[in-house]
Amino acid sequence: MAIVTLTNVSRHYPAPTPGGDSVVAVDNVTLDIEKGDVFGIIGYSGAGKSTLVRLINALEPASSGTITVDGVDITALKERELRGVRRGIGMIFQQFNLFAGKSVHANIAYPLKLAGWSKADIAQRVTELLAFVGLSDKAKAYPEQLSGGQKQRVGIARALATRPAILLADEATSALDPQTTHEVLELLKRVNEEQGVTIVVITHEMDVIQTLATKVAVMEHGRVIEQGPVFEVFSAPKHPASQRFVGTVIKGVPSPAETAALAARHTGRLVTFSFRDGDAAQARVFLDLAAAGLDFELVYGGINDIRGRAFGNLTLAIRGDDATIDRTLAVIGERTSVTDLDEQGAR
Ligand SMILES: Nc1ncnc2c1ncn2[C@@H]1O[C@H](COP(=O)(O)OP(=O)(O)OP(=O)(O)O)[C@@H](O)[C@H]1O
Ligand SMILES: [Mg+2]
Known part of the structure; x- marks a missing residue:
């Protein structure tokens, strides 16, 4: 069931200079975010x-199109009604946005106070949240006394305080080092899996998508140019921009420079085979090559874990006569993804 639906949504801003063109920040976007998704936007x-x-x-109105959140068309709501919608959506930020003058406890209690919770209920909820994010001993600390990862955990606790159904994370790990990023991602995974919160993550870090997201949308010039389950998009990106993003994290595909080095070191035709898990045809690649009397050598490769599913790439230097290689690759290509690096100019 979709918890957020965007239909032909655009957002224009006035021209930055008088008489110039207006800025189309979001251009005719249509997408569905299902309940329970971790939806990545890159x-x-x-x-x-x-x-x-x-x-x-609902911090800004759409210029056109409709946006439905939890079954409510928010483009039709008045400001007073929008406040209720916003309460059902938590948000965390790159710069954490904590109140420097308030303790950790007071930061987390803040949205509960605004929502009119009783003192006793607030105390109980904050204690529960501190335990969930692993900061029970930091209740009295001030933000400046915390590490970046701890600050973001406070940010997460505060965002979840009123039990929102949706959590929006805009570059929430971009200010953190890799180890701390890993801890925050693990926490967000628990927020999704244990509390059933739907998460929307915006990031330029592809490994965040690879470890956390279930679905991904790729944006360019305000448009969504490709979207789908992370495994599908990462193992077979269609749009050139998606291919560039995915190429930065997917292991086992030689870069042009590595391909040239392989070509200099090995004789034979350089061919990359891509394997998606659950693919019954994997063994056939080697059997077909051997059956055709072709000799081969494994020269490059890597296997990726994309949210628990395997996606591997293996480059072989295949030796034999060209016609036999062509014929065999055509047969293999019917079941398995084949990239002939020589055709891409390896030699
Ligand atoms: N308040 C605003 N007024 C005018 N133009 C804006 C405003 N906010 C964003 N824009 C423009 O809209 C476009 C999209 O901006 P946006 O901040 O959504 O990009 P982004 O994908 O989040 O980028 P980044 O990765 O740098 O955060 C940009 O051209 C930006 O300059
Ligand atoms: Mg941004």
Whole structure:
């Protein structure tokens, strides 16, 4: 069931200079976020990711199109009614946005106070949240006394305080080192799996998508150019921009420079085979090559874990006559993804 639906949504800003063109930050976007998804949004700077999130959050109105959150068309609501919608959506930020003058306890209690909770209920909920994010001993500390990862955990606890159904995370780990990023991602995974919160993550870090997200949308110039389950998009990206993003994290595909080095070191035709798990045809690649009398050598490769599923790439230097290689690759290509690096100019 979709918890957020965008239908032909656009967002325009006035021209930055008088008489110039208006800025189309989000351009005719249609997408569904299902309940329980960890929905990743990737794209270069200026692609419109943050704007899209502000539209979902009802912090800004869409210029056109409709946005439904939890079954309610928010584009039709008045400001007073939007406050209720916003209460059902938590948000965390790159710069944490904690109140420097308030203790950890008071930071987390803040949204509960606004929502009119009783003192006793607030105390109980904050204690529960501190335990969940692993900061029970930091209740009295102030933000400046915390590490970046601890600050973001406070941010997560505060965002979850009123039990929102949706959590929006805009570059929430971009200010953190890799180890701390890993801890925060593990926490977000628990938020999703144990509390059933739907999460929207905006990031330029592909490994965040690879470890956390279930679905991904790629944005360029305000448009969504590709979307789908992370495994599908990462193992077979269709759009050139998606291929560039995915190429930065997917292991086992030689770069042009590595391909040239392989070509210099090995004789034979360089061919990359891609294997997706559950693919029954994997063994056939080797059997077909051997049956055709072709000799081969494994020269490059890597296996990726994409949210628990395996996606591997293996490059072979295949030796034999060209016609036999062509014929065999054509047969293998019917079941398995084959990239002939020589055709791409390896030699
Ligand atoms: N309040 C605003 N007024 C005018 N233009 C804006 C405003 N906010 C964003 N834009 C423009 O809209 C476009 C999309 O911006 P947005 O912040 O959504 O991109 P982004 O994908 O989040 O980029 P980044 O990765 O750098 O955070 C940009 O061209 C930006 O300059
Ligand atoms: Mg942004």
